[in-house]
Amino acid sequence: MKNNTFIPLLIAIGVALCSISCQKITDSLDTKTIDYLAVDIEAIPVLSGISSTEGLPVTLTNYTEKHQISTTLQAGVTTIDSIIPGLYTINVDGELLVGTEKYLLKGSVANVLLVPGNQHVKVNIDGAKVGPLAISEIFYAGTAPFYFRNQFYEITNNSDELVYVDGLHFANLHPTIATTNLPIWPEEDQGAYTYAQRVWKIPGKGRDYPLQPGESFTIAQFAANHKLPQYNPNSPIDASLSEFEFNMNNPSFPDQPAVDMEHVFYNGRAAKGTVPQYLTSVFGGAFAIFRIPEDESYDPVGNPNLQTRDLGTTGTTLYAKIPLRYVVDAVEAGHNESMSAAKRVPTVLDAGMTWVGATYNSLGVRRKRIGQRANGTPILMDTNNSTEDFERQVVPQFRYHGQGIPSWSRAF
Known part of the structure; x- marks a missing residue:
């Protein structure tokens, strides 16, 4: 009986005290004197x-x-x-x-x-x-009906200094499409890496491929004239003058005169895999270009510490770890604006997301021009936020902003 009386009494006292203290907090917001x-x-x-x-x-x-x-x-x-x-x-x-x-x-x-x-x-x-190079245009959506061989990636020297692109790595990141069901990576890696499904690199001995300020080059999935009848006459792009190509040794899509990218990593191996094609998602992938510091080495095949599984699944697929400090530029693309919350790329690399809104619509994304150099070459917007930096739903075109052509390019 005593306990039953005591408990309501405590509750009543507590309510009274709370009323007094809460009133004091409310009063303090209206006070004319503030203790900073x-x-x-x-x-x-x-x-x-x-x-x-x-x-x-x-x-x-x-x-x-x-x-x-x-x-x-x-x-x-x-x-x-x-x-x-x-x-x-x-x-x-x-x-x-x-x-x-x-x-x-x-x-x-x-x-x-x-x-x-x-x-x-x-x-x-x-x-x-913040690297001198910027991914300036991406065409990933393909052309109706279901033609994706005309994908390409343009990279521009957005700095005021000469850059050699020999050894520059290109990666598409995992997951291949934007999703709220994100991977689980090793806890000890937090904040140190981004993770790639496949990695390529530009060949060269160090000074084979100079890129002057305002110049650009293109890497094509298949560096052919896609407007030809045997491919897709509706294609908006002729990629036959691309500087580089992701050649997958497919006899149906034979090697073109463009320089072949060197394959670095896929599922823990240097081999390209059994499927003779390399495409990124027509819904929009996440892409990174990165460079290895001169005093370091990067071997995600030979070094198990640079590989990992997605710990949120039972799958055995291996992904390459890319140190964030290596990354020169990264761009994330998704299905549409509603996927902005499904980011794969760390916000320090890309705080936003770009999109074209549909697949096989022959439209791409292009970095905005914010100025120009004395020679007329463009200065492009690069705030590490693809939502702000990119124009969306554009008809793809090489060097749209008037980028210069490097002296070693076949298009020169």
Whole structure:
């Protein structure tokens, strides 16, 4: 009997106390006097090669109070004054120059309660190297009825310096199509890799393929004139002057004069596999170009540490690990705008997604032009966000923006 009386009494006291404290919190929002806080932000770089985040912009946003403060990170810990107590999202996002190399770095912490006694926040900063090369146009959707041999990928030197593309790697990432059922990768790899189904590379001895600022080259699935009767006269593209080709030794689609890409990896092997064709999804794949640092080697076939399964399945298919710091550019494409939440590419490489909205519609995606050099070659938009950077549903065309033709190209 005593217990039955005591419990309701406790509940009543608790309700009363809550009413008093909640009223105090409500009253504090309306008070004319605010005790501001000083908050310490410790930005911790987790990307290899980055030892300091000094100079990056940081923004603290209190969405409830519509209060925002932006400043620049200092070396070590950055102290920010005049913070209203409350719930904040902290974002670090910007470019950092390390020596001669540029990195795009990002980090965020959401819903941090900044109140007296909780005024030190750690933010992990990850990112990727910003390369001079940009994937400038992709045609993956194919042409009706069900013709996909005319896929191609154009890459432009978007910098102001000469670049040699010898040894540049090209990969299509896993999963092959955008899906909310994403793979599960090894936990210890988190934030360090992206994962490829197949990897190729441009041949050369190091200086065979110079690419001047504003010049571009094309890699074709099959470097033929697809408008010919034996292929598909409705094709929007003649790929016979492509610089490179993904040759799969298929007698029905014979090797063309374009330089053959070197095959690097497929399912744990250097061999191309038993199916004599290489196509990426007509719904839209995820693509990366990457380069190996001169003092490092990359062998995803011979080095088991550079292979992994999808741990979310029982399948035995092996995928190649690509260190994020190797990636020069990455683009993600999906079925349509609704698939933007089904990303495969880490946001530090591509924060968005592009699309053409249908298959076999003879349309592609193309990076936007934002300026030009003195010689008329284009400067292309490259914010590492494909939603913003690309025009969609365009009729594919080589060097649409007036890119230069490299001296070694057959199209020169």
